Amino acid sequence: MAEFRPMRRNRQQLSREECERILGCCTSGVLALTGDGGYPYAVPLSYVYADGAIIFHSAVQGHKVDAIKRDSRCSFCVIEQDEIKPAEFTTYFRSVIAFGRIHTLEDAAEKVQALRLLGRRYSPNDESGLQHEIDKSLDHVLLLRLDIDHLSGKEAIELTRARTQ
Ligand SMILES: Cc1cc2nc3c(=O)[nH]c(=O)nc-3n(C[C@H](O)[C@H](O)[C@H](O)COP(=O)(O)OP(=O)(O)OC[C@H]3O[C@@H](n4cnc5c(N)ncnc54)[C@H](O)[C@@H]3O)c2cc1C
Secondary structure: OOOOOOOOOHHHEOOHHHHHHHHHHOOEEEEEEEOHHHOEEEEEEEOEEEOOEEEEEEEOOOHHHHHHHHOOEEEEEEEEEEEEEHHHOEEEEEEEEEEEEEEEOOOHHHHHHHHHHHHHHHOOOOHHHHHHHHHHHHHHEEEEEEEEEEEEEEEOHHHHHHHHO
């Protein structure tokens, strides 16, 4: 496994627990892959965080899927807060980056479970609608699971100061 580098400004580093809280409450992030021609391909996606992994759904083809087939290594960045402070020439930010590998779910029961998790995250009060969607899409959708090798979170120093004072 790769060596993951430490954060330089480690006072601003978030705990594992805080990183997981952010992954649990946000709804989208940007998945970075090695895309066509060696150009990085950073593509926004909705996700659900469950059992320590990040689950996505996708069409079965396209730039993203071709990139994953070539190299399953990726990083996924989620921004929880980006509060511009014009008078201070800064932003009060809080974000998480997960590095890991993407696996395609092949097992039908696993796929259904992943679709349930995604569906309940985004449409929490519509079980019959969700079942209908799952029945409709199961054969045409790809379910992807990002298994995390390294997780880091960082916040603006001003947020650290406010939290620790
Ligand atoms: C907030 C958000 C949530 C999303 N959630 C999902 C999701 O859960 N699942 C999902 O499959 N898709 C989602 N999308 C759409 C996603 O960003 C991609 O457009 C989609 O997955 C198709 O990717 P592809 O590589 O197969 O597209 P392709 O059509 O194969 O990509 C070809 C080219 O189109 C351009 N392109 C593709 N997508 C985008 C984009 N979003 N913005 C600008 N240029 C683009 C790029 O230049 C790319 O190289 C979401 C988008 C946003 C903004």
